[in-house]
Amino acid sequence: MAGLPVFWRGRRVLITGHTGFKGAWLSHWLLMAGADVVGYALAPPTQPSLFAELSLADRLDSIQADIRDRDELAAVVARHRPEVVFHLAAQALVGPGHRDPAATWETNVGGTVNLLEAVRRNPSVRACVVVTSDKCYEPAGADHCYREGDPLGGTDPYSASKGAAELAVASWRRSFFAAAGATRLLTVRAGNVIGGGDWGSERLVPDLVRALAGGRALRLRHPEATRPWQYVLDALAAYLHLGRLACQASGAAYAEAWNVGPLVGTGTTVRQLAGMLAAAIGRVDPVSLQVAAAPAVPESAHLQLDASKLAARTGWLPVWDLDTCVRRTARWYQQFAAGVEARGLVDAELAAYAEAAVSAGCPWVERPREAGS
Numbered sequence: 001m002a003g004l005p006v007f008w009r010g011r012r013v014l015i016t017g018h019t020g021f022k023g024a025w026l027s028h029w030l031l032m033a034g035a036d037v038v039g040y041a042l043a044p045p046t047q048p049s050l051f052a053e054l055s056l057a058d059r060l061d062s063i064q065a066d067i068r069d070r071d072e073l074a075a076v077v078a079r080h081r082p083e084v085v086f087h088l089a090a091q092a093l094v095g096p097g098h099r100d101p102a103a104t105w106e107t108n109v110g111g112t113v114n115l116l117e118a119v120r121r122n123p124s125v126r127a128c129v130v131v132t133s134d135k136c137y138e139p140a141g142a143d144h145c146y147r148e149g150d151p152l153g154g155t156d157p158y159s160a161s162k163g164a165a166e167l168a169v170a171s172w173r174r175s176f177f178a179a180a181g182a183t184r185l186l187t188v189r190a191g192n193v194i195g196g197g198d199w200g201s202e203r204l205v206p207d208l209v210r211a212l213a214g215g216r217a218l219r220l221r222h223p224e225a226t227r228p229w230q231y232v233l234d235a236l237a238a239y240l241h242l243g244r245l246a247c248q249a250s251g252a253a254y255a256e257a258w259n260v261g262p263l264v265g266t267g268t269t270v271r272q273l274a275g276m277l278a279a280a281i282g283r284v285d286p287v288s289l290q291v292a293a294a295p296a297v298p299e300s301a302h303l304q305l306d307a308s309k310l311a312a313r314t315g316w317l318p319v320w321d322l323d324t325c326v327r328r329t330a331r332w333y334q335q336f337a338a339g340v341e342a343r344g345l346v347d348a349e350l351a352a353y354a355e356a357a358v359s360a361g362c363p364w365v366e367r368p369r370e371a372g373s
Contacts, residue, residue, distance in 0.1 A: 003354025003365045007244050009034035012124075014080060016040045016067055016115065017088030018060070021198040022131075024050035026086060026236050028346055031059055038080045040065055040073065041089055046206075050197035053342035067111030074118040081124035084243050087115050088131050095202050095221075097158030098297045108161035109168060116172045119183055127184045127246035129239050134191045134228055134261065134305050135159035136166050142226075142302040148189070148257045148309060156299050166257065173255060184246035184255040190235045191228030191261040191305050194273075194325060196332025196345060198232075208274055209333050212282040217290035218274055221297065226267030228305045231325040233353045234318045235260050241316050241364035254314075261305035262318055273326070280330030315363035319356045328352075 013030055017023040018039030030037050037060040044051045056062060061080070065072045067089040077085075090108050091097065097104040112130060119125045137146045138153030152163035166187055173185040192204075199206045204220075211218040238260040246254045271291065310316050320328070332345055357365040 003357055004029065004033035004240065005244065005366050011035045011084060012080065012082045014038045014040065014082035014085045015088060017090060019044040019051040020088060021050060021200060022193065022232060022236065023088045024054055024056060025232055027056050027060060028054050029236065029350060032350065038082065039063060040076055042066060046199040048199055050342060054346060067114060068106055070114040073114050077118040077122050081122060083124060083126050084247065085119060085125055085128040086239060087112065093202050094156055094158045094299045095297055097156055101157035104157050105161045109164045112165045113168055120176050125183045127243050127251065129243045130169050130187045132165050132187050132189050133162040134189050134303050135300060136162040136189055139300050145304045145306045147306045148259055156297065184251045186242055186246055186255055187257045188239055188242065189257065189259050191230050193230055193232045193235050194329050195232030196329055197342060204270060204274060205277060205329060208277050209281060212278065220270055220291055222301060223271035223291055225270050226302045227270065228261040228303055229268055229273055229322060230262050230318060231320055237364055238310060238316050241314055245314060258310050259305045259307045260310060261307045267304050268322060276326045277330060280327055281333060319353060319360055319362065
């Protein structure tokens, strides 16, 4: 069961955005735990894609549709009656947000509202976890570490759309989900994730993998920007942990916003992380890494999240430090390039992560004595 509690066995789960990088990892993890998974998303955005490599279209009810289609989304929720919803479908990049701001807002805000309305009309949903972004905050300076109560905003269209999505969820929560027994609405504000199986455009890890493979310079928009980097499974473990807690009798206490990120520190720049990855993937000396300037769009130069609330109230903590995450990510791409099947790589990664989580005493993981219960 790859570490997830028996709570997920037979649980009806809807994942929007299941064809994306994080969505594919989450779908596979829940399938391994015995969940009944339905996915709602556009076609896989990349070629190759982790969704295709994991044969997820054959293993879950995969519905190819647009989150902006209110009627179709409402029909899917009504037909499948999920108990837990993870909302990952989004336009998730700063660059496209500048190139098509209207579509970004229609997807990130309008699509979220469509989901909230569908959930409001289906009492089967016990918890709905809406994934936004660490960029949802109003910029507050290089040294600021953002907490959940900080002002929402964002100077670029993508970031502002995520802030607006947060406001929409908070409004629906207070207006329509305040009664006892109502669906618990949560938002999770995650930092930048890395891990194997990401082939997206305008994302550091796949851009670096492609640059090294082609012998080209890596093009970076903001090489000195700092970001709260974290491993993909750390972020997903937090989503799953919060979703399970929200379904408990006391789950209303978790119906609020949560930061999900690494332990508070000074942050790592884009250039530094690129150097670490280059050294691990291509055996390139970070000092000699070729970096070319990419067309820059306005975005926050420094982002650091304070995830202490999540740690204090739920016991969640990152399992692996950044060095370990980088090494494991690099090895994933190396093995895939050598012909190892993605599903075997993903299963091995889940097993290693669960073992490390057990050793660390993580509360979301299933202990060996509970396995098969």
